[in-house]
Amino acid sequence: MDKDSTGSMPCPAPFAVDSAAAGLSAVGSAAVDTAATDPSTADPSGASANISKEAPSFSPEDLKYMKAALKQAEKAIAIGEVPIGAVIVYDGKIIARGYNRRNTDKTTLAHAEIACIRKACKKIGDWRLEGCTLYCTLEPCQMCAGAIIQSRIDRVVIGTTSPKSGCGGTLLNILQNPDFNHQADVLYGVLREECTEILQRFFKDLRRRNKERKKMLRLQQAQISEHPVQIQQAQLSSQQPAPHEQEVIRQ
Numbered sequence: 001m002d003k004d005s006t007g008s009m010p011c012p013a014p015f016a017v018d019s020a021a022a023g024l025s026a027v028g029s030a031a032v033d034t035a036a037t038d039p040s041t042a043d044p045s046g047a048s049a050n051i052s053k054e055a056p057s058f059s060p061e062d063l064k065y066m067k068a069a070l071k072q073a074e075k076a077i078a079i080g081e082v083p084i085g086a087v088i089v090y091d092g093k094i095i096a097r098g099y100n101r102r103n104t105d106k107t108t109l110a111h112a113e114i115a116c117i118r119k120a121c122k123k124i125g126d127w128r129l130e131g132c133t134l135y136c137t138l139e140p141c142q143m144c145a146g147a148i149i150q151s152r153i154d155r156v157v158i159g160t161t162s163p164k165s166g167c168g169g170t171l172l173n174i175l176q177n178p179d180f181n182h183q184a185d186v187l188y189g190v191l192r193e194e195c196t197e198i199l200q201r202f203f204k205d206l207r208r209r210n211k212e213r214k215k216m217l218r219l220q221q222a223q224i225s226e227h228p229v230q231i232q233q234a235q236l237s238s239q240q241p242a243p244h245e246q247e248v249i250r251q
């Protein structure tokens, strides 16, 4: 694949992700914010920057490290988070791993790339991460792209693009703005299908669970409207302590 004048690789067409998921409003306390950094909507028109239809070939190293980033994304999915993973490689070794924990940690700072940058800085003992490559399953958002440039990471390898928040060339190109004092080389589309599929899987499952919850809620409401007295009595009796518990209360 040809490099452009900045030394970066052109961005391939983004993979079609489940766009219906963007409108989800999760029911219950485990609500997942599907807006803002939501990667679940792709750009089927292919209107993202620098798109090439050319089938790319990637190095074994890039494939290997993107697989490692995907493993991190699996960790996110295991705790109910939007599956986004990242790793940082320095001198042929992974020195930091991270995955999205935004809802778990209750902070927008808990993005995979930020977690990686924190760990890599600790490992190297410097805020400068020159000579490092960051692999991320999803195109970085504005916060992460800014942190990547601020930490002077040399190279960013991206799995799939994010039309909702991508700042590696889709909405903005923070990673390669010539007015900043640092630009990163960017390679797009490494394991793009896998990086997209994991997001599709997550949002498909989220949609299914939301439908089930709503169905259950409708059933409960229908039962209450049909048998309000019996259900209220049942609810009251279920709130009453059991006989052995009443004895404990009396004591």
Ligand SMILES: [Zn+2]
Pocket: 037, 111, 112, 113, 140, 141, 142, 143, 144, 145
């Ligand atoms: Zn981010």
